[in-house]
Amino acid sequence: MKHAITKKVDLNNGDYLMEVEAPNVAEKFQPGNFVILMTREKGERIPMSVQKAEDGKVSLFIKRLGKTSKELDRYKVGDSFFQVIGPLGIAPEMKKYGNVAFCSDLVCGHAENYAFCKGLSEIEGNNVISIQTFPSEGDIYPESELTEHLCDEFYLTTVDGSKGRKGHYLDIVKELLEERKIDYIFAGGDLSKLRDLGELTKPYLIPTIITVRQIMIDGTGMCGSCRVFVDGEMKLTCIDGPMFDVHKLNFEDILHRVGMYKGEECKAMTAFEKQ
Amino acid sequence: MEKINKVSVPMREQSPSERIKNFKSVPLGYSEEEAKTEAQRCLQCPDPVCEAECPVSIKIKDMIKEIGDGNFKEAFLIAKRDNPVPAIAGRVCPQEDQCEGVCTMKNIGDPINIGKLEAFIADWAMENKVTEEINIKDKKEKVAIVGSGPAGISCAADLRKLGYQVSLFEALHKAGGVLQYGIPAFRLPKEIVEEELSCLEDMGVDIQLNRIVGQNVTCDALMDDYDAVFIGTGAGAPKFLGIKGEKLMGAYSANEFLIRTNLMKSYKFPEYDTPIIVGDKVAVIGAGNVAMDAARCAIREGAKEVYIVYRRTINEAPARNEEIHHAIEEGIKMLELVNPVEILGNEDGWVSGLELQKMKLGEEDSSGRPRPVPIENSNYRMEFDTVIEALGTIPNRLFLSKTTYLKKDPRDRILVEHNLVTNIQNVYAGGDAVRGNATVILALGDGRKAAASIHKYLGEKANAQTIF
Numbered sequence: 001m002k003h004a005i006t007k008k009v010d011l012n013n014g015d016y017l018m019e020v021e022a023p024n025v026a027e028k029f030q031p032g033n034f035v036i037l038m039t040r041e042k043g044e045r046i047p048m049s050v051q052k053a054e055d056g057k058v059s060l061f062i063k064r065l066g067k068t069s070k071e072l073d074r075y076k077v078g079d080s081f082f083q084v085i086g087p088l089g090i091a092p093e094m095k096k097y098g099n100v101a102f103c104s105d106l107v108c109g110h111a112e113n114y115a116f117c118k119g120l121s122e123i124e125g126n127n128v129i130s131i132q133t134f135p136s137e138g139d140i141y142p143e144s145e146l147t148e149h150l151c152d153e154f155y156l157t158t159v160d161g162s163k164g165r166k167g168h169y170l171d172i173v174k175e176l177l178e179e180r181k182i183d184y185i186f187a188g189g190d191l192s193k194l195r196d197l198g199e200l201t202k203p204y205l206i207p208t209i210i211t212v213r214q215i216m217i218d219g220t221g222m223c224g225s226c227r228v229f230v231d232g233e234m235k236l237t238c239i240d241g242p243m244f245d246v247h248k249l250n251f252e253d254i255l256h257r258v259g260m261y262k263g264e265e266c267k268a269m270t271a272f273e274k275q
Numbered sequence: 276m277e278k279i280n281k282v283s284v285p286m287r288e289q290s291p292s293e294r295i296k297n298f299k300s301v302p303l304g305y306s307e308e309e310a311k312t313e314a315q316r317c318l319q320c321p322d323p324v325c326e327a328e329c330p331v332s333i334k335i336k337d338m339i340k341e342i343g344d345g346n347f348k349e350a351f352l353i354a355k356r357d358n359p360v361p362a363i364a365g366r367v368c369p370q371e372d373q374c375e376g377v378c379t380m381k382n383i384g385d386p387i388n389i390g391k392l393e394a395f396i397a398d399w400a401m402e403n404k405v406t407e408e409i410n411i412k413d414k415k416e417k418v419a420i421v422g423s424g425p426a427g428i429s430c431a432a433d434l435r436k437l438g439y440q441v442s443l444f445e446a447l448h449k450a451g452g453v454l455q456y457g458i459p460a461f462r463l464p465k466e467i468v469e470e471e472l473s474c475l476e477d478m479g480v481d482i483q484l485n486r487i488v489g490q491n492v493t494c495d496a497l498m499d500d501y502d503a504v505f506i507g508t509g510a511g512a513p514k515f516l517g518i519k520g521e522k523l524m525g526a527y528s529a530n531e532f533l534i535r536t537n538l539m540k541s542y543k544f545p546e547y548d549t550p551i552i553v554g555d556k557v558a559v560i561g562a563g564n565v566a567m568d569a570a571r572c573a574i575r576e577g578a579k580e581v582y583i584v585y586r587r588t589i590n591e592a593p594a595r596n597e598e599i600h601h602a603i604e605e606g607i608k609m610l611e612l613v614n615p616v617e618i619l620g621n622e623d624g625w626v627s628g629l630e631l632q633k634m635k636l637g638e639e640d641s642s643g644r645p646r647p648v649p650i651e652n653s654n655y656r657m658e659f660d661t662v663i664e665a666l667g668t669i670p671n672r673l674f675l676s677k678t679t680y681l682k683k684d685p686r687d688r689i690l691v692e693h694n695l696v697t698n699i700q701n702v703y704a705g706g707d708a709v710r711g712n713a714t715v716i717l718a719l720g721d722g723r724k725a726a727a728s729i730h731k732y733l734g735e736k737a738n739a740q741t742i743f
Contacts, residue, residue: 086491223535227522261552263552264552268548
């Protein structure tokens with residue numbers, strides 16, 4: 001099957017959106033699912049977050065980082081990818097949560113934020129709060145790709161304060177928690193901030209479900225590479241996740257394992273840039 | 276009468292020092308003359324015991340006769356009639372426990388090298404572009420097969436030959452299942468897998484890649500849209516020891532290690548994008564075929580020292596003798612009678628070694644092998660950079676969690692009747708999904724058996740419809 005690229009838009013200097021034909025994926029996609037992308041036959045199987053799935057196409061948010069995503073950046077509208085596989089992972093139920101928030105501070109998290117806001121706002125009884133954090137004004141995505149038009153309450157922060165509120169989504173969450181009852185929090189993005197989020201919400205006993213990013217290959221439970229420990233029990237990010245209760249996760253392990261192939265990525269990058 | 280030749284024609288192989296630098300086939304294959312000489316040793320027993328042992332019932336005696344007479348095409352067609360993938364089975368079957376194990380020649384000398392002859396004849400056909408001519412009379416009934424490993428392949432081939440419309444659903448981006456992701460190229464070259472699979476497509480089997488039953492297609496939909504379903508999802512999920520340190524970087528399941536190496540071709544990194552990290556000193560825990568495969572991949576991917584770490588002795592190892600022999604030739608060391616109790620790590624989170632407990636052999640256990648018994652206060656430590664756990668595999672939870680209506684045993688193996696039907700009347704299952712950890716050839720056999728059952732079921736159903 002050909003996976004033609006139908007749209008490519010820069011989100012900021014580093015991030016961009018790609019819309020790709022993938023009817024089998026789009027048909028079954030639910031917020032919380034992910035896909036695996038292979039640019040070419042010799043490529044890696046790269047797990048990716050999905051922002052939107054409609055009309056037989058999926059929209060991916062991608063960061064220009066590492067060899068594969070640099071290589072990926074060479075693809076233009078009209079080109080095709082070798083494979084887009086999915087949807088994978090367990091999608092949390094889109095149901096009435098009440099006061100429910102989604103927080104994000106990185107490209108993958110922003111894609112998930114969008115998908116969740118859309119899904120959650122379709123359910124009656126949800127007050128959907130979306131918080132998006134960017135480093136600076138120049139990094140903020142175009143309005144159509146932000147979540148403001150999909151949620152009930154929208155907070156935009158920049159770390160340097162150049163636009164929106166100054167600070168991180170963690171600061172907003174802290175304020176919200178002090179001020180009123182939040183029923184449920186979802187979040188995706190930078191792993192160390194997700195850990196901090198867990199620490200922040202724990203005393204309030206608020207269920208906090210986050211997206212874990214782990215190295216994976218098949219994405220179907222075969223390799224065991226994406227194993228994490230939930231309450232001490234081994235789980236696989238690909239088929240038991242990728243969303244887990246942050247309060248039950250052992251974060252030190254996760255942060256370690258994610259960096260396993262850093263050295264190899266540098267080698268691949270050097271080889272790629274020489275080409 | 277001609278003099279009986281007691282000694283088999285040896286298989287030429289790449290030398291160990293050469294082959295540990297590449298992933299090319301270790302055996303170099305028989306020449307036509309060598310194959311004929313080997314085949315001519317066959318006694319052509321009136322009652323060929325070898326055939327009774329073959330899970331797919333190849334007419335071995337006739338095949339060997341034709342090879343001996345130099346009629347390679349006929350020999351190939353005989354093999355192919357009962358085995359859709361002779362080039363594969365000839366290489367990976369445990370012949371010593373099957374056909375060759377009961378060969379009459381064994382009483383006076385070496386058994387006939389049946390596996391090598393089967394591989395020879397299939398390779399010969401590929402080289403000479405000889406294919407099976409099949410006249411398919413199309414039927415309207417549709418059959419869905421889940422999983423394109425050995426069980427799925429043979430089921431698909433037989434059903435298609437009978438005229439059914441067959442769709443084969445594969446979760447990965449390449450068909451072949453364990454033949455593709457599990458067995459390394461030096462044992463089973465991937466061109467051979469692809470060639471034998473392409474025969475399926477030529478027959479008109481519709482192979483659908485990246486179709487993950489339970490994710491982008493439901494089993495319920497298959498049951499509704501197809502007249503019958505065969506489940507050959509295998510046992511593709513890794514087992515872990517559950518000891519401390521499995522979170523460390525440099526700790527792999529054999530499945531991951533082999534998937535990176537074989538499916539993703541990490542040994543060609545960075546030409547292929549998927550990396551693998553193999554330290555200087557590697558421990559492979561376990562002594563089955565998968566452990567030998569992982570150890571032999573590790574030595575080819577740059578490890579300086581590779582150890583098989585096993586709690587019994589190598590005499591009790593479940594791996595085939597040929598694999599153990601090849602591994603030892605390649606410099607793999609056997610560390611026997613030790614049980615890993617912890618994977619040790621350094622402060623950066625990388626594997627630094629194993630804590631091992633010494634074992635001794637005790638009474639026979641249910642497997643018929645002496646039970647390994649721990650020796651108290653015998654723990655010691657050994658340094659390793661990479662630890663690979665090869666403890667066998669279990670059925671994949673992904674498929675099972677979405678098909679809770681299928682009856683399973685406590686070890687998640689799908690329960691089937693004698694004719695391989697599950698508790699649902701149009702759903703059949705076979706191979707490792709039913710057996711747990713078994714062999715390629717038993718899965719091939721199950722696929723054929725299920726195809727026969729499905730044919731019977733659909734035939735009866737069609738007859739019933741004609742009557743009313």
